[in-house]
Amino acid sequence: MPTSCSSRTSTALSPDLSVRPASSPCQTEGEVVAIAQAGAGIFWLELALSLLPMSPMAGQFAMVGFKDTQDPLLNRPLSIASFEAGSTGCRVGFLVAIRGKGTRRLAEARQGHKLRVIIPMGQSFLRHVGPDQRRIIAVAGGVGVAPMVLLGRQIKQVSPEADFLLLYGAKTKAELAKRHLGLTDGLYVATEDGSEGFKGRVTELVEAERALLLQAGGSAKVFACGPLPMLYALNKLAERHRFDLVVSFEGPMGCGMGFCLGCAMENREGMYVKLCQKGPVMDAKEVDWERLTRSDELRGAGCDFKPA
Numbered sequence: 001m002p003t004s005c006s007s008r009t010s011t012a013l014s015p016d017l018s019v020r021p022a023s024s025p026c027q028t029e030g031e032v033v034a035i036a037q038a039g040a041g042i043f044w045l046e047l048a049l050s051l052l053p054m055s056p057m058a059g060q061f062a063m064v065g066f067k068d069t070q071d072p073l074l075n076r077p078l079s080i081a082s083f084e085a086g087s088t089g090c091r092v093g094f095l096v097a098i099r100g101k102g103t104r105r106l107a108e109a110r111q112g113h114k115l116r117v118i119i120p121m122g123q124s125f126l127r128h129v130g131p132d133q134r135r136i137i138a139v140a141g142g143v144g145v146a147p148m149v150l151l152g153r154q155i156k157q158v159s160p161e162a163d164f165l166l167l168y169g170a171k172t173k174a175e176l177a178k179r180h181l182g183l184t185d186g187l188y189v190a191t192e193d194g195s196e197g198f199k200g201r202v203t204e205l206v207e208a209e210r211a212l213l214l215q216a217g218g219s220a221k222v223f224a225c226g227p228l229p230m231l232y233a234l235n236k237l238a239e240r241h242r243f244d245l246v247v248s249f250e251g252p253m254g255c256g257m258g259f260c261l262g263c264a265m266e267n268r269e270g271m272y273v274k275l276c277q278k279g280p281v282m283d284a285k286e287v288d289w290e291r292l293t294r295s296d297e298l299r300g301a302g303c304d305f306k307p308a
């Protein structure tokens, strides 16, 4: 059993997600206990942690880096897809898409390999869920599905009446990581080439299935994570069909802790916010979408934007 992180009381064994304060992160070591292909260019990474952090909430992330090399030097932000704590220790799972040097090196890690982990970080989707919320629709593009895996597991603890639907898109069937979703009901799949489910982008699936947005007494809440063009298109739909949208950004981060300003983004009020602290989960109404997609200086929220 790992010791708990610092002197804080850990709620990992019996989390009460509805009343949890924002958690402060814990720096620890993660030993690779499982690593497996989850889809084309995507792998599942599971780490056993040597310290017990406060149990993460869906939408929060970890900074993961290498202990045995300074190349790459910086930790990489990864959404927490699973977290289990028990008498024999705790495990955290990630779905990782191979993009560049850092994620490629992570993919090469083997069982027993030790990684640097800072966890949990950032704001959660659960802050945006009321106890009377009846329907949550998660919209995920590619590896943006990772935080939705944890969301699907935790939503009932916060909003027992809510039903949870996941609209999940990828380019092809091979790039879907369905095995790791832990979902049997409420899953709607879109592939751009039509090799599985709806043929088209996940935003087109949202449009096609917009009856799902209605619930008794109001509209459902939509949570989304994926590439910036997807989030941008979804925000357009939210404005058109008047549904509440909460997004999570997956852009690059330098430190993840508010020091480097690498993730700074200007919000609708013209204030700079650090996505690693104020986000990555944000109400879409707070985002200045036009400025975000115009400015190449604001890489923190999504790097090279090309309209979908």
Ligand SMILES: Cc1cc2nc3c(=O)[nH]c(=O)nc-3n(C[C@H](O)[C@H](O)[C@H](O)COP(=O)(O)OP(=O)(O)OC[C@H]3O[C@@H](n4cnc5c(N)ncnc54)[C@H](O)[C@@H]3O)c2cc1C
Binding pocket: 061, 072, 074, 075, 076, 077, 078, 079, 080, 094, 095, 096, 097, 098, 099, 100, 101, 102, 103, 104, 143, 146, 147, 249, 250, 251, 252, 253, 254, 255, 260, 261, 262, 263, 280, 299, 300
């Ligand atoms: C909150 C969050 C959650 C994420 N969750 C996932 C996930 O679950 N699964 C997944 O596959 N991906 C996720 N990502 C994206 C993932 O972090 C990147 O794909 C990964 O960092 C790329 O690293 P790389 O070395 O492979 O790529 P490269 O492109 O080789 O490296 C990116 C490098 O550029 C640096 N960099 C670039 N822009 C900046 C900047 N503005 N400030 C500071 N440094 C910069 C980075 O720190 C890093 O060193 C998430 C990103 C965020 C922000």
Ligand code: FES
Binding pocket: 253, 254, 255, 256, 257, 258, 259, 260, 261, 262, 263, 264, 274, 275, 276, 277
């Ligand atoms: S990533 Fe360094 S300030 Fe946000």
